[in-house]
Amino acid sequence: RVLQDGVVERVGGMQGKDVDVRVIAATNTDLQQAIAKGKFRSDLFYRLHVFPIDIPPLRERPQDIPLLVRHFMEKNRLQFKRPCQDIEEGSLDRLLQYDWPGNIRELKNIIERAMILSNSPSLIIEEGLIRQSQPPGMVLATTKLKDLERLRIEQALETCEWQIDGPLGAAKHLGLHPSTLRSRLKKLNISRKISKSGNA
Incomplete structure (x- = not known):
């Protein structure tokens, strides 16, 4: 009813309400074929197909x-x-x-x-x-984006020998405030690997 009559009725409501809306729909599916296969309603297609715009890839x-x-x-x-x-x-x-x-x-x-x-x-x-x-x-x-961020931070830490602060620290290298970098290390669960001999 919204598309055809411009009337919307709330769930459980008893009275319709007039609305003035314009619907913009987009798809990368051939809707003509979808209609032929019974996968898309033809009446809905013609209600939406008022002013089609074909955007090339x-x-x-x-x-x-x-x-x-x-x-x-x-x-x-x-x-x-x-x-x-x-x-x-x-x-x-x-x-x-x-x-x-x-x-x-x-x-x-x-x-x-x-x-x-x-x-x-x-x-x-x-x-x-x-x-x-x-x-x-x-x-x-x-x-995931978190994995990419983790990789980038770990590479910077290795380059800076796990020094965070200072002009040669990883925070400066990454363009971050040291406290921001520490927060991300905690959030991403990044810690320096320590070998049994006590060396990194």
């Missing part, structure tokens, strides 16, 4: 990639508190040459992973990071 509109990259970078820069302000030219070229079977979701995931692992003003995306996003064997795609 990302591989057919590479001119959108730089804009999307900047959008995802800005979002992740604030979320993960990374210093990246732009993307390295060679990295952008790699993204432009890729065919994006996973469409925009794949681009979003790659930018997010690269931002988590980055600590430089320019975002660098290696060829391996792009390859790892492809099926089959999507090792990185099935890796």
